[in-house]
Amino acid sequence: MTIHPRPKTQTITTDIPEHLVEAFLETTTDFLANARGGKTASQRAAEVRAQDKDQGLDSLEYLLRIAERDTGNIGRHRAIPGRSIQRDGFSL
Numbered sequence: 001m002t003i004h005p006r007p008k009t010q011t012i013t014t015d016i017p018e019h020l021v022e023a024f025l026e027t028t029t030d031f032l033a034n035a036r037g038g039k040t041a042s043q044r045a046a047e048v049r050a051q052d053k054d055q056g057l058d059s060l061e062y063l064l065r066i067a068e069r070d071t072g073n074i075g076r077h078r079a080i081p082g083r084s085i086q087r088d089g090f091s092l
Contacts, residue, residue, distance in 0.1 A: 016024045034040050 031040065035043070
């Protein structure tokens with residue numbers, strides 16, 4: 001059996017109206033249970049942001065590989081000063 005070290009804690013004192021005590025305790029208990037399991041909204045949002053960042057970097061890496069790849073087409077394109085790019089006699 002593994003005994004995890006107790007995390008550092010901080011005491012928080014707040015006054016709650018009597019008619020809200022039960023709801024407050026239930027909300028706090030749910031939050032702490034979810035936080036232990038990594039399921040709070042902010043934790044999920046951080047995971048999504050990290051996934052989006054990874055996907056964005058993957059996309060940029062893919063575009064960079066395409067941009068750096070020599071396709072051999074550069075010889076067929078020529079620029080004419082003051083005009084659009086010409087390809088095999090057709091304007092692009």
